Amino acid sequence: MTGPAFDTVVVVDWSAASAPSPARPSADAIWIGVAGEAERVEYFRTRAAAEAALAAVLAAERAAGRRVLVGFDFALGYPAGxxxxxxxxxxxRAVWAWMAGRxxxxxxxxxxxxxxxxxxxxxxxxxxxxxxxxxxxxxxxxxxxxxxxxxxxxxxxxxxxxxxxxxxxxxxxxxxxxxxxSQVLMGLPMVHRLAQGAGVAVWPFDATETERAGVVLAEIYPSLLAARVAAEGGIKDAAQVRLLARSLRRLARAGQIAALMRVPSGLPPDEGWILGAGHEAALRAALEAA
Incomplete structure (x- = not known):
């Protein structure tokens, strides 16, 4: 099975904190995992710093000619209506712009x-x-x-x-x-800003552009790998962004991500979907692949 080919996968664990997170890397803060030619995980104390770093990662990846999938751990749409x-x-998109303005x-x-x-x-x-x-x-x-x-x-x-x-x-x-x-409220303005970039598509709202866009933004749910994350130990947030980025990249590179990007027929167009929902077994199997 084929599907969009991504060279790099970025997974973002967001936070709605009202003050900077502790200087020492901690849980319930912002963590960004990157799986590409190498893997890395970074910790951020503020949303402003995290958004700036994410924009820099995307610019560098695109300059190198690499396609990027970015997953955010908050809803990109609200219930229908x-x-x-x-x-x-x-x-x-109308909600993202509304939130960004307020x-x-x-x-x-x-x-x-x-x-x-x-x-x-x-x-x-x-x-x-x-x-x-x-x-x-x-x-x-x-x-x-x-x-x-x-x-x-x-x-x-x-x-x-x-x-x-x-x-x-x-x-x-x-x-x-x-x-x-609260993470949704604090995350959607960032998605609105990122989505203004040339060659950026947001799945599943821009379904026809997902195949060719240089950057694809999507909603993810790291708890789909909860058992594997728990076995990893350490700070859960760090483990889940690293493991989910690794799993998604392996599926993408193996041409197996198309199944994860199908949505049910009749889905309200404004709700969105979680990438990988219903495909937990495939996500776990990708982590076991050599």
């Missing part, structure tokens, strides 16, 4: 993500869809705990891919253990 109601367009994020990680989430909730009538915030933050339009009736709101709580990967948390949860919603 959200994009159209927020922006008037049923397109994930999310403030300085060099020290200070940001306004909870304020923006509250603004969105007010636009939806004040009853959600986002929830979760620090107890001391007074934002009446953003409930501190889950108190959202998604059926009444007219939005799904989960995307279609989260039915296939039920361990993935809903994108609406912004705070406390397991929340991923």
């Amino acid at each position: 959200f994009a159209a109601r927020l922006t008037g367009r049923a397109e994930a 999310i403030a994020d300085d060099a020290g990680n200070r940001n306004n993500r909870f304020v923006v989430a509250a603004e969105i909730n007010r636009a939806f009538g004040g009853a959600g869809p986002f929830w979760g915030r620090p107890a001391g933050l007074e934002l009446p339009a953003l409930p501190a705990t889950k108190a959202v009736d998604y059926a009444a709101l007219g939005l799904p709580e989960r995307r279609a891919v989260e039915q296939v990967v039920p361990r993935a948390q809903p994108v609406w949860k912004l705070y406390t253990t397991g929340s991923v919603g």
Whole structure:
């Protein structure tokens, strides 16, 4: 089976931290794994530093004539219907641009993500869809705990891919253990900026361009390799970006990534999909390959 040939795979473990991560490499921070002619893993204390480093990696790879697949560990789309109601367009790209115009994020990680989430909730009538915030933050339009009736709101709580990967948390949860919603809010503006580059496609939204684009951005879920990562030991974040980048590159170089890039028919065009969802066995087998 053939598929897009990638020379280099980059896997990004993102963070929504509101202050720089510790100087000493730590969990729950930003880690970037690169699998190409060599493998490396880097730790970043701030989003600004990580985005600058990622842009430099992509520029260097493209200058060398290499095709790059970049995976981000946050959703690139929201449940069906959200994009159209927020922006008037049923397109994930419209949400990225909307977020990029409103999310403030300085060099020290200070940001306004909870304020923006509250603004969105007010636009939806004040009853959600986002929830979760620090107890001391007074934002009446953003409930501190889950108190959202998604059926009444007219939005799904989960995307279609989260039915296939039920361990993935809903994108609406912004705070406390397991929340991923804040990473989405803080990651989409970066995706918007990167997607403006020449020769950049975002899978699966730009399906027809994925075969030829010099850089392909995609959503990944490192926990698809949870057991293998746990066996690796050390800082989980570092292990998972290294192993997933290695696995995806081996599949791509062996011409076996096409299966991972198929999405179900009838998938809402604004939701997106997790690269590798339903293909955990292939990802694990690639790690065992010589």
